[in-house]
Amino acid sequence: MSAQDRATGPGTIKRRSFIDIVLGLGFVSTAVSFIYPLWRYAIPPIAAEPATDSIIAGKISEFKTNSGVLLKFGSKPAILIRTPDGQFRAFSAVCTHLDCTVQFKSDTSQIWCACHNGLYDVSGQVVSGPPPRPLETFAVNLRGEPGQEEVVISRT
């Protein structure tokens, strides 16, 4: 053991421990400089998709009474319903329970989620099953010449 290796008094540090600390700090800072970019990389970037505000579903004549169709509203599905009395209603087709896509049941004139048997009425209100909230409602407007109107769905 050389003279430097000996601790010489209170408040002093062995040469060996000093080198250990410096080396350790070097390795730790390397690890941090690796982990930070890796962590940031693994987080998916926020998709810069423009939010859709309204879509044209089609001509009024294309939709029969007591029926429902699924439409693409931005990146999510929407459901357009024509009630038995001929009115149009539109909702987000994403079930408020666990994000399954709902469908229209013409035999009972209800909106049904097949995943966990959630039922909504034609106003989007929960009738039975696990959904905690009503479906998000979209506005439906008719545009154009009478008889040839386009059905426009928009976010309220």
Place this chain on the structure above:
Amino acid sequence: MTQQLFAWLDERLDLSALRHFVAEKSVPVHRHKVWYYMGGVTLFLVGVQVATGILLLLYYRPSAGEAYESVKFIVTQVEFGWLIRNLHSWSANLLVFMAFVHLFSTLFLRSYRKPRELTWVSGVLLLFIMMGFGFSGYLLPWNELAFFATKVGTGIAGAVPFVGDFMVRFLRGGDEVTGATLTRFYGLHVAILPAMTTVVLGMHLLFIQRQGMSVPPSVEKREKAGEKIPQMPFFPHYVLHDVMWWYVALAVLAALALFSPWELGTKADAFAPVPAGIRPEWYFLAMFQVLKLLPAHIMGIEGEVLGVLGFGLCAVVLLLLPFLDRGAAEGRSSKLVTWGGIVALAYMFVFTIYGYLAA
């Protein structure tokens, strides 16, 4: 704390073999020992490739319609995506370069001589696998340059007598380079070649651990004459030296990745004319250049066929070198091997530069 953890594990798993190994293993110290670290640096770069490659898989999409866009997304949208891709591309090139340095150093030091023939053979196989990685990975961004380089590269396989046409179709997954080629190369690049690497690299490292470091014939002579060759403990001395070299490699790699970003180019288009300056990765350039220079017919045989057969023969000689150079085991350094190595180095150096200037 490390000691406590080790004691805890030792109590349960009996790590005496490991303890013994770490305490006893030593590495000879002599004036050529710097070459011992080249394999370690190559191994480090393999680690970088595995890590960055896995990260690229998080966003990469292997289809003709989306591959280019997904790489563009990685380098423009994903945080540090440019860094990961630059590291992967640059590290791939450094890896092949270091593999060549490692190969030529073992060649000139005759480390392949008995009893280490299999270490050499597994090492040469690893080099071929790494070139396969380079060739398949080059296509994955689906850019113009890679698309046409792959067309040419796979086309060369067509020059192999008898099985050429089959090989071209097999490599391309069809008659042309299409999306089918891309998924094929992707499978090769991320599954088949990594699996092969795991096995062959495992063997390579096992052989090295089993046999210890080779010493050059000149040092061996001194040892036989009764001189004691100094040794250094493997742990921690040699390991720390190794890590120091890894840091050097990391510094070079980081500097290249930061200051010289890897180009993405334009998206591949099968109906666009071949861009000027088309060329493969640099480690194929010397071969590419020779094939370009060969006349159409040499002694009645197609020039390209002869070229491909010539390179095939070189590969076989390289692979079987320890069995061809039998004198090395008795301490006779063959002049033929030395000059062969020098000529090979000079050829690669000159023709790579020539290929760059000619393109």
